[in-house]
Amino acid sequence: MPAISVIMPMYKAKKTAMYSIDALLNQTFKDIEVLVVDDCSPDDSYVVVKEHYKDEPRVVLIRQDINQGPAEARNRAFEEAKGEYVTFLDSDDGIIKEGLEKMYEAAKKFDADVVHTTGCFFPVHKPDVMDIMSVPKENYLPQDKDKDIPGEATLLTQDFGVRLSNWLNGTYNGNVWGKMIKKSFIMDNNIRFASIKMSEDVLFSFECLMRAGKYVILPYKCIIYRMIGESLSRGRKDVSYMLKLLEATFSGNDKFTEKMNEIPYFKDNPEDKEKVLKYVNDVMDMIYLVPAFQSVGEDKLLCDDRTSELFIEHFGNQAQFALRCFFMKNAKEPPAPSYLIDDITYEGLNAQLEMYKQSLK
Structure with missing residues (x-):
């Protein structure tokens, strides 16, 4: 059983998905599986990725019969995931090489239900660059979120009123990428992504925040987020x-x-x-x-x-x-x-x- 299952929805992303998958396979932490859920792409994304990783046992491809959006793709992956913890990466994003290792260390140290990293980096907008990991670090722009975060991994208060107050003040980002969550916590509390048009990740993250007994804040920016395309x-x-x-x-x-x-x-x-x-x-x-x-x-x-x-x-x-x-x-x-x-x-x-x-x- 792998320690971490990384969930990656994919839709018409053959130009970028392999760079994102490679960023995961090249992590310093190796005990992972990458669940790539093709959301019934109309192009040959599924075939291309399947052929490219046919000899890589850590990459597991799942294909949706009909297009249902990223929420249902992630929910499908929950049922297939074998890892103790799950985390998320979009099929056009990157992750710092030590990202999974840092999150997993914090998770094990506190026996955490959730590990919440402090945001991400935005590379300077270059839509012609498919390999997001090739963008020099000096071109990264830090995400201006997660205010007043302590200097080391810290267990968040179990006073949910305080947590809510901080959330309402914008203290915690609502993204799902950059979070590592114990799978048993997700399944035991029946937490799933809602099939809504926007902010399904915010709602999912909010529910985790307001349910988790052990919620760890890790002051580490590990995700490299691409802002291109229409949504x-x-x-x-x-x-x-x-x-x-x-x-x-x-x-x-x-x-x-x-x-x-x-x-x-x-x-x-x-x-x-x-x-x-x-x-x-x-x-x-x-x-x-x-x-x-x-x-x-x-x-x-x-x-x-x-x-x-x-x-x-x-x-x-x-x-x-x-x-x-x-x-x-x-x-x-x-x-x-x-x-x-x-x-x-x-x-x-x-x-x-x-x-x-x-x-x-």
């Missing part, structure tokens, strides 16, 4: 993109609520759920919704039938109010999520809207 978070600014952002926000709220309802801390402290959802919405608003809305404009969004359909699907008979608020506030805030208005009547909402309109005069 929902870096897509074009049109109506379709805006609607995808709204749908991602709504479904993200629902999944965060669902998960918090299962976590013991929030059963005892239900008032803190609202703080979490407000923080998540504020981040989505600041980074994605406001810039997209300002680019798309109100008229184009209103003219698309899918806009009203989306609000009706999520808010039901409160959809009209939520939609009107969204436009009246000019996307300075996303529409009030359902958890804030479920207990208010539709008539009451319209009365509040009228008061809001009067306040604008």
Whole structure:
């Protein structure tokens, strides 16, 4: 049984995946397996990688029958992983040569459920460079996250209220790469990636933070993260993109609520759920919704039938109010999520809207 299972979703990544796999095989820590989950790539990525590593027993290829996204690819790998610990690397990223060794040493020292490394490096943007490990270190840009981290591996407090407060202050990054997690902890707590359009890694990391008994902070930057290509978070600014952002926000709220309802801390402290959802919405608003809305404009969004359909699907008979608020506030805030208005009547909402309109005069 390997000590570490590294999970790598792959989709149309034949130009970069082998460099990422090689970075893992060249680690100073050798007792690993690399689970490459091809998410039904339409090109020959699976065939190319399979042929290249046919004589490397540490590389295990898994192929999804249908394309389901990185969340389900990672969930599939959980079922196949044989390692005591699991960690993650995307198929276009790199990892410092001693990265796995450093994380595993900290995990064994504390018998940790989770080891959380402090961020990553961003190489200077060079889309033509497929081998991310070839970028000279002087071109790395450190990730500006994980504030106030101690100078050595430290066991985090088991006071979940303090953990939550630090998370809300942005102290801990929400990425899954750069974290090593005991597989038995994942399976025993039934922690899985949610099939949502954005921030599935943030939700997964958040659940680990709020469940783990032994959570270790390791002040070490080991991941080399590539920022290229289009994704929902870096897509074009049109109506379709805006609607995808709204749908991602709504479904993200629902999944965060669902998960918090299962976590013991929030059963005892239900008032803190609202703080979490407000923080998540504020981040989505600041980074994605406001810039997209300002680019798309109100008229184009209103003219698309899918806009009203989306609000009706999520808010039901409160959809009209939520939609009107969204436009009246000019996307300075996303529409009030359902958890804030479920207990208010539709008539009451319209009365509040009228008061809001009067306040604008």
